[in-house]
Amino acid sequence: MYQQLRNLSDKELISRARKLKDREAEGVLLERYSHLLVAVCLPSFRNNPGTNPQTLFPSLLQRLSNSLKTQTIQKANEWIHQTIKSYFANPEKQVPYYPSRDARDQLHTENRVEKAATNTIEKQALIAQVQKALSGLSTEDRFLVEQFYLENQTFTGLAAQKGYTTEKVRQLLKKAKSRLAMQLTNQTYVR
Amino acid sequence: MSDNFTHNEKLLKIFAGIRCLNKDQLPRYLEGRLTDIEKHLVEQHLVDCDLCYEALQSLQKEGQMEQYQTLSAGIQQYIRDSIKPVSQLQKMERYIRKSKKRESLLIYFWVVAFIAGGGAGLYLMQEYNRNKPVMARPAALPIVPAAAMSTTPPPDSARHQEASLADKSEIPVAAAPRKDTVKAAPPAPQKPAADSIVVTRAAPTPPAPKTEDSVKKPATAANTPKEEKEKDTPATTVAKTQAPPPATPPPAKPATSTAMDTDEFLYKAAMVYQQQGDLNEAISRYKRLTSNTGRVGELARYQLGICYREKKQNGRARRMFKEVVRMDGSMKQAAQQALDNL
Known part of the structure; x- marks a missing residue:
């Protein structure tokens, strides 16, 4: 059963944990992200030496578990990241997870792409829309997107080419992608 | 053309959903041990995923890797430990709930089956009581005692018959439990029709063999098919089944x-x-008997009236009772009463 659960997607695990109150599914989901949780929390141990991992992780996991039962989760990684951030900002207060407008646009476009994977006509239409949206981006954004996604350039390669840091390249790419998703969503609504 | 299409198809890569870095990929990416394709996929994911990017940033700092390994193993163990017992408990609970549900379903089934069976039984009983042959309850209808019938003279002379019927005005008609017939019938010792038939059928023939022969012969000669038909009637079968042993003949017939x-x-x-x-x-x-103007005809008319009344054909019933009254026989009073009640 455990192995079968491990093969399920995040969405399915969340659904099982919520609807069937399946603790095993919840465990598999949290275990899937546990290493990232630990890695993200590591700087806090160094910054606050008094922080005890024996109390921090159980309380964080408990908060995630509670949140899983009550909130609508579109993307598990975003949900976990936001929960960790809010926990460190204010450990007493439980801030509900709510995806931003950018995240929602992106999710919407991702879903469309996933749906069009087996439909050639839909795929062609979507490609045309992406091209149109891409032409609406600024020259730099378009250059970065094309180099990264079409020419398979790496962060370091692009950073070296443009003279930016990798962090900056990532930020620029993220913003360009977000704008692209927003334009695609707007196109859909206009259509 | 196809190259253009593949190039264009790459555009959809921008919005391809890629999973977060797993436990193996994370250190391998940091150590630069990923293939070009793998690395590009990870970087594509890193564009969106703040969690993975922060995790990588955190681990890139020196001295974090060891702590990460221990804490990561610890938290995984903690999750497994906290989930397992609960999971076992959950399984037990589920099993118990399932078995309870099965038991309760079984109980419901038997209760429903019992109720349905009981209902069906009651219904059948009611139906049986409603359609029960009146043989089982002999006093259900006004019955003319067989003795009265059996004493009627043989059909050799109409005069004899009439005389005997006139005499039989003294012979009581069996009282029926119905309101009108009870009132109509004169008080008399009751005898079920079936029994009376049996008595007449089972009566030993030796005392008057000649008369019986003389009577039966013409009858059989004239009405052979009729008799054959009537032999199969329920009357005869009932009489046969209920016939007392011939060793006990009725007294002085x-x-x-x-x-x-x-x-x-x-x-x-x-x-x-x-x-x-x-x-x-x-x-x-x-x-068929209404052509008979004697006692039998009168009784037949009276019974016809009762039959019509039971069939809610009150007009016909009334006519029959009136005829009986007009005949001025022994059933006059009963017919008059039945007419009044109609």
């Missing part, structure tokens, strides 16, 4: 009682049909 008139026989057969609830058959048989 007149010789005329052994002789069975065809009309009497018809009348009795019709009575049996009426008692069994087959009113149509009874009516058709009674109708």
